[in-house]
Amino acid sequence: MVLRLEVPVSLAGLAAAQEAVEAWAESQDVPPAQALRLRLVTEELLANLIEHATWPAGPTPARLEVVWRDGVLSLALEDAAAPFDPRHAPAAVPSLEGEAVGGLGLALVRRMAQRLDYGRTEAGGNRTSLDIRA
């Protein structure tokens, strides 16, 4: 019911994490639509770290925990990057004229999540947790 992963903050780490969460979700009989949302949220959160995070003490692997219990699919990500609260990041407004392309990933995370919490870890890092929409 619980998957725990150490994820190097790199494209290779992201790819491995996606495969791992997908295989785990299938083994847990998570409904396919929810499993795809899990894969998406995993990608968006990790891609955000790869692209935008700054690391006060140098990059260290993130910790991903996914739980499937009583029909609720929850995800928590802990990292040692500089403080970043995904609940308050600006959302993107895509248009044909604009050049701005950032913010799409977090907007997607918010749309795929039923609950989105943010706090600090004891070590001073970020902890983002959410329930994937059923």
Add this chain to the structure above:
Amino acid sequence: MRFEVVEISPAANKVILVGRLDATTVGQVETGFTAAVAASGRSAVLDLTELAFLSSLGIRLLLSSARVVSRRGGKVVLFGAQPMVAEVLEAMALEEVLPLVPTEAEAVARLG
């Protein structure tokens, strides 16, 4: 991830996307896709029936290509999205920028 380009008229191509368009695959197709869609000088309908997964990095590639086509007076219309892909497109409110319709015939009709 791969794509195929089919000429459907002198003014429009059909581009068939197959596989997953996400952070780990977008680099494989970015250059070729941009050349096929943005640099073609034509409008495009994008066939999503075989696209299994789409993330924000994939959307960025579709958006940047659509912007170039739009600046040249053309259009990009999507069709045949699987439920996950449709959900992502709808969640991002992309209707104005990357319209999504059910069938190829409707997509071609939207090119005008």
